[in-house]
Amino acid sequence: MTTIVDKCSPEAYIRELFEKNGPDRDDFDDIMELIDKVSADDVEPFRELMNGILNPATIIGFSFTKPFGYNGDFFIIEKIYQQYVNPDPRYRKWDEFFHRLPAAIAVINRKKLAVDMLHKLNRNAGGEPRHVLILGSGPVTEVFEYFTETEGNNLYFDLIDLDQRAIDYAKSKHRANLSYLNFQNKNVIRHVPDKKYDLLWSAGLFDYFKDKHFVFLLKRYYEFVAEGGEMVIGNFNVENPSRKIMEVLGDWFLYHRSEEELLGFARQADIPEDCTSVIREPLGINLFLYVAKK
Ligand SMILES: C[S@@+](CC[C@H](N)C(=O)[O-])C[C@H]1O[C@@H](n2cnc3c(N)ncnc32)[C@H](O)[C@@H]1O
Structure with missing residues (x-):
């Protein structure tokens, strides 16, 4: 089955997501599929594309930047428990996406x-x-x-x-x-x-x-x-x-x-x-x- 991710380049797809301030519900499967396809060599370029959210304002960016010096600190776990969503429109949808992750x-x-x-x-x-x-x-x-x-x-x-x-x-x-x-x-x-x-x-x-x-x-x-x-x-x-x-x-x-x-x-x-x-x-x-x- 051809998905949206196959139809356009990852760059174009990610740009589209950022233009609408993050993924909607019906984008979640496509993002997961895209990330599953990222090879070891592509991790850094992919992170560059996602740079706009890889900062402590989002939950996933909090993990990436490790403000407390390590992953899995009490604060990020508490954000998961409290289902915290940053009200800033640049980050809100990304936090909502994070809370839908099976993990x-x-x-x-x-x-x-x-x-x-x-x-x-x-x-x-x-x-x-x-x-x-x-x-x-x-x-x-x-x-x-x-x-x-x-x-x-x-x-x-x-x-x-x-x-x-x-x-x-x-x-x-x-x-x-x-x-x-x-x-x-x-x-x-x-x-x-x-x-x-x-x-x-x-x-x-x-x-x-x-x-x-x-x-x-x-x-x-x-x-x-x-x-x-x-x-x-x-x-x-x-x-x-x-x-x-x-x-x-x-x-x-x-x-x-x-x-x-x-x-x-x-x-x-x-x-x-x-x-x-x-x-x-x-x-x-x-x-x-x-x-x-x-
Ligand atoms: C991912 S959190 C889990 C917290 C809690 N158990 C929960 O499930 O909600 C991990 C906690 O373990 C603490 N921790 C990590 N390494 C530790 C160690 N070697 N000894 C004691 N605590 C540690 C961290 O500071 C952090 O608060």
């Missing part, structure tokens, strides 16, 4: 998965305190939503993040619940917990780590999961239809991993096989290594 939807889905797990842990607590550790806690939005929906909380959170700006932001957002939250500005690689946890959750973090670090951290933190407790570690799936756009326009590179790879890491970390499985959010783009410690 962005998967990030919102994974937050819901976390909120559901927190509710379940609280429901089953029987009035006893339960301890939760979150690695790479970022904006702490899943905990925020959990508190918004909860009366009678039994959960106490240790929240570890390397970026003090993330902690300051999360603290300001969580003023009402600070007595349940213990923020620690630390690197998860160096951090050694001083207690065992009923739930250890991490999303948007392990996909930045090499395999050997992934396994090292699994082994370390499994020690600090209480008997009967759970550990849930998120990672982008190798099947991610938004991978190319994240890499080409967002300069956002992650270690994408399959279910088999995640289970293999658990084996390498000496976690018993009958404790492990892989769960996924509804789009299957974010996988989670799930460990139920016996």
Whole structure:
């Protein structure tokens, strides 16, 4: 089938998009198709064409320019959660396009998965305190939503993040619940917990780590999961239809991993096989290594 992208040059097509201040809904598939065709040699010229939005005013440009020094900072994740759209007409449609990317939807889905797990842990607590550790806690939005929906909380959170700006932001957002939250500005690689946890959750973090670090951290933190407790570690799936756009326009590179790879890491970390499985959010783009410690 011949599409609009085949009918005109990429330059002409992108120029047209900019002339109308960004893509409309019916352009989304064509842009994705165009970006999927960008070869390694064409990445820089393509970025030149897209230069008008590769600045912090758009979400994808925020990723590209990395004002906080790295991709996947708390601020961009929060923009995804809040479905933030820059009201400036030069950028609005591009942000709307970003929020329709399957990967962005998967990030919102994974937050819901976390909120559901927190509710379940609280429901089953029987009035006893339960301890939760979150690695790479970022904006702490899943905990925020959990508190918004909860009366009678039994959960106490240790929240570890390397970026003090993330902690300051999360603290300001969580003023009402600070007595349940213990923020620690630390690197998860160096951090050694001083207690065992009923739930250890991490999303948007392990996909930045090499395999050997992934396994090292699994082994370390499994020690600090209480008997009967759970550990849930998120990672982008190798099947991610938004991978190319994240890499080409967002300069956002992650270690994408399959279910088999995640289970293999658990084996390498000496976690018993009958404790492990892989769960996924509804789009299957974010996988989670799930460990139920016996
Ligand atoms: C993509 S965000 C995910 C935030 C949150 N988990 C979520 O899913 O909404 C990753 C967070 O991990 C933090 N981070 C990255 N590397 C870290 C490390 N080595 N130790 C602790 N935190 C780290 C970043 O500062 C950032 O806030």
